[in-house]
Amino acid sequence: MPSQRYDCQDTRKDQRDVNMSSETGQRRLVRESIEELTPYHPVESPESLAGRLGMPLDMILKLDSNENPYGASISVQEALGAFDRYHFYPDAQAASLRERLAIYCGVRPSAILVGNGSDELIDLTLLSILDPGDEVVIPEPTFGVYRARTELFRGIPMIVPRTAGFDLNMPAMLDAITPRTKAMFLTSPNNPTGNLTPTAEIVQLLETGVLVIVDEAYYEFCGKTVMPLTQEFDNLIVLRTFSKWAGLAGMRVGYGVFPEAIANQIWKVKPPFNVSVAALQAAEASLDDVEYLHLSINRIRNETRRMRRMLGTIEYLQPYPTVANYVLCKVIGVDAHVVHQRLADHGIMIRAYGGPLREYLRFSTGRPEDTNRLLTALQRIGEYD
Ligand SMILES: Cc1ncc(COP(=O)(O)O)c(C=O)c1O
Structure with a gap:
């Protein structure tokens, strides 16, 4: 019991010695390298925004995280409803899902690792490969997690x-x-x-011999992959996720195809039960229903094209081409953060940035009615300014 532990004087004294920095005599409760990290500020949740605006949760339009607005396949709900082994731990090897994924990806099951979202696989990879001071090349702007987690694992982002x-x-x-x-x-x-990264450039970088991690989180929206190159190069990792195309962001399930030498090391550091039985069931049920999911992907692709055209009619937005389920826009003549805030006041969540992307906004594709509501709000903001 915790109270017994705190009652024990000797343990408390030992603890105090461990936590004292010998130089300053001050308490150090956490690792110095963790204290030095920039605090993480999560984006506001739809629940919190709904509460703040006094708006029903289902009126909040969430276009900030590239989720699938049509949700998961109905087979996921059926599989989770019928599943009767929630009281047992999951298969630590996720063997069944890995076999299914091997067929989906055209690789051997032994090359695949499954994670609590692909976020976890980014962590496990960096944890396995980085010694302090090792460098990781990151072309920015890109997904911010690569840089933050490289720093966390004491690497140097280049x-x-x-x-x-x-x-x-x-x-x-x-x-x-x-x-x-x-x-x-x-x-x-x-x-x-x-935008896509051309395969010829990926090959050129692979030929340097450096370990190349290609993140294909949005692969299903464009159909372009370098997965076949995993047969040729033993310095290529391909990461994927069920969060976007399969509508399972809340379930947390991603996977990666790894060279054998790295996979063997990651198995040693992976928490044994990192992916829940629910997530494993949901992922397999999605693979049973790829045909349905492709219908929703097609609707999203069409809507992305329409949304991009419509965003182009807003005089202060300059949309970039995209092959994913979101559109990045440069904001001209208006403060991007003001637009972000005004949309939030209307219950519409989109993504704003700091640093070099301060003047940009990213809009995730929703349903056609969502795009219409977004456009009406953007037009009003334009008139107001
Ligand atoms: C490029 C990229 N990689 C990985 C992820 C994380 O995916 P997951 O939900 O599987 O952790 C995201 C999510 O936004 C992403 O955009």
Whole structure:
């Protein structure tokens, strides 16, 4: 019992000694490298925004995290309703799902690892490969987790700015490679810019011998993949997720295809029961219903094109091309953060940024009626200003 532990004087004294910094005599409760990290500020939840606005939760329009507005396949609900083994721990090896994924991806099951979202696989990869001071090449702007987690695992992010059109700056990417480079992150399509990374460039970077992590979180929306290259290169990791195309963001299930030498190490550090039975069931049920999911993906693709056209009619927005389920826009003549705030006041959540993307906004694709509501709100904001 905790109270017994706190009642024990000796244990408390030992604890105090451990937590004292010998130089300053001050208490140090956590690792110094953790104290130095920038605090994480999660975006406001739809529940909190609904409460703040006094709006029913189902009136909040969530276009900030690239989720599937049509939700999961009905087979997921059926499978979860019929499942009767919630009282047992999950299969630590996720063997059944990995076999199914091996067929889906055209690779061996032993190459696949399943994670609590692909976020967890990013962590497990960095935890397995990085010694303090190792470098990780990251072309920005991109998914912010790569940089933050590289720092957390005591690596050094080597940031390579993309070109004005958000393509890779290949000479700069190659220049960024040093003897301390352990890996590089490529995202295709890239989040938040929506563009593909050409296969020829990925191959050129693979040929340097550096470990290349290609994040294909949005693969199903564009159908372009480098998965076949995993048969050819033993320095390629491909990450995928069920969060976006399969409508399972809340379930937390992602997977990766890994070179054998790295997979073997990740198995050692993976928490045994990292993916819940519910998530495993939901992922398998999604693979049973790929045909239905493709219908919803097609609706999202069409709606993305329509939304992009309509965003282009807003005079202060300049939308970029995209092959994913979101559109990045440059905001001209108005403060992007004011637009973000005004939309939130209307119950519409979109993504704003700091740093080099301060003047940009990202809109996730919703249903046609969601796009219409968004457009009406954006027009009103324009008139107000
Ligand atoms: C490029 C990219 N990778 C990974 C993720 C995380 O996915 P998951 O929900 O599987 O952790 C996201 C989510 O936004 C993403 O955009």
